[in-house]
Amino acid sequence: MVERKRGRQAVQQRRRRLRAQPLCQDCAAKGLVREATVPDHIVPLVQGGSDEDGNIRCLCADCHQARTAEQFGHRRTVPTGSDGWPIG
Template sequence: MPKRPQKPCNAQSCNTLTRNARYCDDHAHLDKPWSGRKGSGRGGRPWRRLRDQVLRRDHFICQCDECRAQDRIRPAHEVDHIVPVAEGGTDDPSNLRAINHDCHEMKTQHESKAGIARRSVQNA
């Protein structure tokens, strides 16, 4: 069966050819529902502006607890809620920080496991 023809990535100013549905591998995260596309629950222009403000404030450097404790400098491309929204956190800039993608994944997994443990204790 012939391969799907390549087409340009849909990300702004990306000319990479891809066989994926919409985005190249570097921009595949933009196809996720929370990426800020119109119609998604989070995102839109207000969130993008706030996100850009936080990234500039933190100089595009990861501000996670582990990186700061180890004086490690990693580039940040995402914004993280220090206190998760599910636990009462807000979108106030004082509750947001720039974070590296890998650090954000680890923090999210840790929070998810803690939430599951908390629910199991409450239901016991």
């Protein structure tokens, strides 16, 4: 098992990963070009994933949120008005 990096080492690792994959991998698969802002664990750490580079993909914030919700069974919430109807 790889020791998890903290502090400056973690910041340097994050920067290195984002430099190596500057575009969101999920958006690229859809033919879109968006800046990657979040290194994401393919297999989450709590599900036995590692912090190694092979288990990391860089995503934009929106794709990261969607992947996290999918991995942990979170449902998408829609804001509603006082009348109970969806907003937007």
